[in-house]
Structure formats: C-alpha cells, structure tokens
Amino acid sequence: xxxxxxxxxxxxxxEANMLDLADVKKYFxxxxxxxxxxxxxxKAIDGVTLHVAQKEIVGLVGESGxxxxxxxxxxxxxxxxxxxxxxxxxQDLTKMRSANARAVSKQIQIVFQDPxxxxxxxxxxxxxxELPLKVHGLGNRRERLSRLRELMRTVELPEPYxxxxxxxxxxxxxxxxxVARALASEPExxxxxxxxxxxxxxxxxxxxxxxxxxxxxxxxxxxxxxHDLSLMRNVASKVAIMYLGxxxxxxxxxxxxxxPLHPYTKMLLSSIxxxxxxxxxxxxxxxxxxxxxxxxxxxxxxCSFRSRCREAMKICETIDPPLVEVGDGHEVxxxxxxxxxx
Amino acid sequence: MMRNEQALFDINNLEVSFxxxxxxxxVLDRANISVFQGEKVGLVGETGxxxxITMKATIGILPMxxxxxxxxxxRLHGKDILSLRxxxxxxxxxxISLIPQDPGASLNPVxxxxxxxxxxxxxxxxxxxxNKRQMRSRAIEILKEVGLPDPERNLSCYPIQLSxxxxxxxxxxxxxxxxxxxxxxxxxxxxxxxTIEDQILSLxxxxxDRRNLSILIITHNLxxxxxxxxxxxxxxxxQVVEEASTKELFRNPLHPYSHGLxxxxxxxxxxGIAEGIPGMVPDYLDLPPGCRFAPRCAHAMEICSNTPxxxxxxxxxxxxxxLHGQEIREERGQHA
Numbered sequence: 001x002x003x004x005x006x007x008x009x010x011x012x013x014x015e016a017n018m019l020d021l022a023d024v025k026k027y028f029x030x031x032x033x034x035x036x037x038x039x040x041x042x043k044a045i046d047g048v049t050l051h052v053a054q055k056e057i058v059g060l061v062g063e064s065g066x067x068x069x070x071x072x073x074x075x076x077x078x079x080x081x082x083x084x085x086x087x088x089x090x091q092d093l094t095k096m097r098s099a100n101a102r103a104v105s106k107q108i109q110i111v112f113q114d115p116x117x118x119x120x121x122x123x124x125x126x127x128x129x130e131l132p133l134k135v136h137g138l139g140n141r142r143e144r145l146s147r148l149r150e151l152m153r154t155v156e157l158p159e160p161y162x163x164x165x166x167x168x169x170x171x172x173x174x175x176x177x178x179v180a181r182a183l184a185s186e187p188e189x190x191x192x193x194x195x196x197x198x199x200x201x202x203x204x205x206x207x208x209x210x211x212x213x214x215x216x217x218x219x220x221x222x223x224x225x226x227h228d229l230s231l232m233r234n235v236a237s238k239v240a241i242m243y244l245g246x247x248x249x250x251x252x253x254x255x256x257x258x259x260p261l262h263p264y265t266k267m268l269l270s271s272i273x274x275x276x277x278x279x280x281x282x283x284x285x286x287x288x289x290x291x292x293x294x295x296x297x298x299x300x301x302x303c304s305f306r307s308r309c310r311e312a313m314k315i316c317e318t319i320d321p322p323l324v325e326v327g328d329g330h331e332v333x334x335x336x337x338x339x340x341x342x
Numbered sequence: 343m344m345r346n347e348q349a350l351f352d353i354n355n356l357e358v359s360f361x362x363x364x365x366x367x368x369v370l371d372r373a374n375i376s377v378f379q380g381e382k383v384g385l386v387g388e389t390g391x392x393x394x395i396t397m398k399a400t401i402g403i404l405p406m407x408x409x410x411x412x413x414x415x416x417r418l419h420g421k422d423i424l425s426l427r428x429x430x431x432x433x434x435x436x437x438i439s440l441i442p443q444d445p446g447a448s449l450n451p452v453x454x455x456x457x458x459x460x461x462x463x464x465x466x467x468x469x470x471x472x473n474k475r476q477m478r479s480r481a482i483e484i485l486k487e488v489g490l491p492d493p494e495r496n497l498s499c500y501p502i503q504l505s506x507x508x509x510x511x512x513x514x515x516x517x518x519x520x521x522x523x524x525x526x527x528x529x530x531x532x533x534x535x536x537t538i539e540d541q542i543l544s545l546x547x548x549x550x551d552r553r554n555l556s557i558l559i560i561t562h563n564l565x566x567x568x569x570x571x572x573x574x575x576x577x578x579x580x581q582v583v584e585e586a587s588t589k590e591l592f593r594n595p596l597h598p599y600s601h602g603l604x605x606x607x608x609x610x611x612x613x614g615i616a617e618g619i620p621g622m623v624p625d626y627l628d629l630p631p632g633c634r635f636a637p638r639c640a641h642a643m644e645i646c647s648n649t650p651x652x653x654x655x656x657x658x659x660x661x662x663x664x665l666h667g668q669e670i671r672e673e674r675g676q677h678a
Contacts, residue, residue, distance in 0.1 A: 212615065230610050234609070283610065289537040
C-alpha cells in the first residue's frame, strides 16, 4: 500500500547489516462459519522494515498486542512471514532450504520471557543445555561436557547446577540457564523476548548486566524486545517503537530519548513511572493516556494511532503516514512531521 | 501528617508461619503496618518477602493449616479482626475490598460481568433490601464511575470479551461497589501495559480521593509507589525493614536494602545498569542469625548477627538497621 517511501533507502546498506527486514508481513487467518473458511486476518505484523547492523542492540518496544513478539519469532523462524524479505547476512531466510536453514538457525537464537515455562521441568540443566549441541552436531560427548562447563562459567553459575532440575533454581538462575542455552551453538544474533520482565528488580539488574557483558565479549547482536523504555535507555543503541504491527518511530537511543517525536512515543514516555526527580525532568510533558490499542483484525483506516491521539487531524483519518526520515537516522510515521510533503 | 489519631487499619506485631514437612517457615516476623484515614500506603518488596501473605492474612484467605498466626493483631477501627467470628467478622471483612493482581484470572470466565457485579452487590451490606432492578442500576452506576465505556452493554459481556485494562476496571468496580473503607490492591497493574497502568492508577487515585478511602497497595514496582503513595513500608524476607514517607524514602533511603532496590531500577537518565543486590533472598528454613539482610549487605558489621529493632528516625520514619540505631531486638518469648 503506502509503504513505498521506506523501501528505496534500503539498497545502499544491504551489505553491512546483519539482519534486514523489508516490508515483512505476518497475517494469521481467522476462521469461522461451518466450513472453517478464512473470514479475516489478524495482521500481527503489517509491513515492518528494519535494519540491524552488526553488534547493534536494537530495542523493539511496544504494548501487548503490538506484534513485537511475533516479529521476534518471525526473525527466529518460528513463523514464516506472509510476505516481505527477511535477510540474515544477505541470505533470504524465507527461501532457504533445510540444510542451509539449520546452519542459519545455529546463528540466531532466542531467550524467552518466562524461564519458568521455557525450561523443560523434567530435564536436568545438563540435558537442556546439551540439546542444541546435539542438534547442531557439535563435538563428541567429552567435548560437549567441557562446552557445558564453559557455558556455566559464562553465565556465572556453579558447575554442579548442571545436574539440578529447573525447579531447584531461582528465577534469575533459570534465566541464566536460558541464556546459556541460547549461547550453546555460538550464535551471532540473539532475539531477547522480554528477558528480564518476569524477574525481581535486583535480579533484573544482574541479568541485564550479564547480557550486556556477553554482547561485548562475544560480539553479539541483539534484538531486544521489551516494554520497558527505561531499560532501553541504558542498553539499546537503537530504539524502534511498534504499534499495531507497524513501526511508528525509530532512532538511535540518544536521539530517541532526547527528542521523541511520535505522539504515541510521547504518551509512552510520559506514562513511565520513574524513581527520581532527575528522571521526571527528562520525561516529555505529560500526555494523558487514553484508550487502548485497537484490534489487529479491524485496523482503523488511516493512522492506526489516531483513535488515541490528541493531535489527530483530518488527514489522519484517511491516509496512513509512512515511516519517513526526519533527521539523522530518526524515522517517524506521523503526519505532523510530513505535512509539508503531502 | 497527624499521627495522634487512631489508625484506620493497623497490623500489630503480626507473625505468620507455615508448618510444612521440612519444618516451620517464619514467613512474617512481627510486622507492624498502619494505614490512616484517606492515606495511600505502599508495601514494597521482592518475590517471597511476605507481601502477599500480609494481604491474605488481612482479608482472611490464608490457608490455615498449613499457615498459622501464632501472634499479632490485625485491627480495623481498633477491633481485632482475627478475634472476630460470625456476623461481626463478615461485617468487618465487608469493609475491606481487594483489587487483585491478575485481572484475567480474577473474574469467573463462565459468568457475565453483570452477574458477577450484582453478586458482589447482593452480598454486601450496601445491597441489602435492593431489588433486581435497583441492583442492576447500581452496577451500571459503578461501571460508569470506573470509566467503562457503554456499561449497559458490557454488563452482558463475558470477561473474555474485555481487554486486560477493562477487566481491571470491572474488578475495581467490584471492589468499590461494597462501599469499603479500605482497599487493598495487590500488584494491581503488573499485568498491564504502561499506558493502561497510567489509566488504572489515575482511576484508583480519583476513586480513593473522591470517596475518602484508604488504600494499601502491594507491589514491587518502585516507580508506581513513588507516583501513587504517601507513605511506604519496605519488606525484606518477612520483616518490615523501613517505614517512611514516600518522598523521604526516595530522597534518602536509610536501609541498605531500600537503597539497593532503588538503585537496581533502570533509570531514564541512562547512567547504565546498576550492579543489583549481591546474593539471594534467604531460604525461610535457613535464615541467617540476626539481621536477615546482613549476608547481602555491603555495610554488614559484627553487631548484625543480632536482630535490629525498628528505630525511630524522625517524624514517621523508622528503620531496622544497626547503621541507624543500636537497639537489639530480643527474641520472642515474653510476648508469646
């Protein structure tokens, strides 16, 4: 549809990036009626273009229902995109054959939100961590064991924990195991799906520090999915805000927090509860939060945020604003900033 | 704030222990918490520190056994709820309403919203003698008050048809419809997004102020209590370790645990991620002798092998730490 303007800038950067998404869409069919015919689509991702450079930490922020986890899963290969290009180091993941796909899946791993349910309770930690090594055929039995020991050191857990079951570990320790499992196949790219939001604050800080240390030591690239903007201020190099399956603002972290543009971003930032007066001063002027995210089945016409936007204009009802660059790498999808062109 | 008036709600030296196969877990150790009329009080701590046990003991849903309350009082308007029985207990409990944590799990999925609200009205003291139509119009009224759009239609909706934020509004309506004097909110916004959290908080703030209610909000979210509450209690491993006005606590946390908690929150100022608090919350079966925080504390001293008393640190501020007072708490025996 109206997603043309962001496509033509892509070509120049293609080579240097680790991950390139071009107009990726993921629709889930809604079936109904006696014949279970498709009656509608849940447009979970509705045209996302995103570039992740090597060693970058991209924060993907949005509310529940914005499609951020679906995007993470699509990158992981858990979902096949409905349309669009998904390039990892220039290879199109959607058109890959199985042998190649396994080699690539070794490079892309994921850490899930809730370590309580993402670790198999019937397996020991050793069995859990060994599985990715076996799947990718890495090492014989002895080599695998020494790799497991190394992994435990990497995530700062004592070695004997290998023989425990997940239920004998605390939430923070379980999440460390989930990180170790993701690192087992020596990936280059990690999708972190809210890796700390199920943890207590003091534990959250420790796990986040570990993730950041790992990204430096192992040259990892992260797609960090979260709803915590304060956390992103401290870890991300680039922040992308997602709303109803589309990106509505994207910028480098420093630029993003210094000058948030999209009305939704401002609403998000001004709703964050903070713990000090200095932070209070950094928040944009208070935007009273109104309404809720619309259904991805019946997208509103025009801009999907207009139902909650204080600054909605006539044009917002009919034309969906494309994501356009308004300054040094700062992209925003809002008619407030593109009015002169239209 | 004036402190010579009697507290509306007062938890006095409350102890709760759980008798399990491995031994007796002292999960709440002489907790003192008071809430005054019209006050918004926060109870803050991490998982397993005894926050929810305090809430459960208060509204009487603690499973006993295995839990037991060997000592302590929970007083509403000066009357100890724990010693009440029958009609008196029901009346006292009717004055306390709970806003639960997970709006998705707290509404019955097989009954319509209207049925559930009308049930709450029917069994409350304010609903006595109302007929069906009056109860229905009262339900509509309360849904309007909590800002649920189109209340007439929503009465005949099932919970699954509403979003998380809407369900939380319904639960707040159910908490308010019994005309309570005290609200207890257990992590009321943890399951919600920040923008919805913002809406729910201002809704709760309006309701509390308009009806001159008191609220005890139980949470681990420090940013939330900073914006919402007047006064705070910090809990660690079953003990209240610090009590202060919200402003004071965030300006100058006295207990090393409070300090560590505030420090651990990622800041918008972007100063990097803090170290967090070293170590882990102790096992209740294997508690360290003396101060329960000492093994994780950077300031631990020799005296910390004793239990510190909550010592007064100026107006309305108390802390249980030997850095701020030398009083050793003697173990229970003469109290029992």
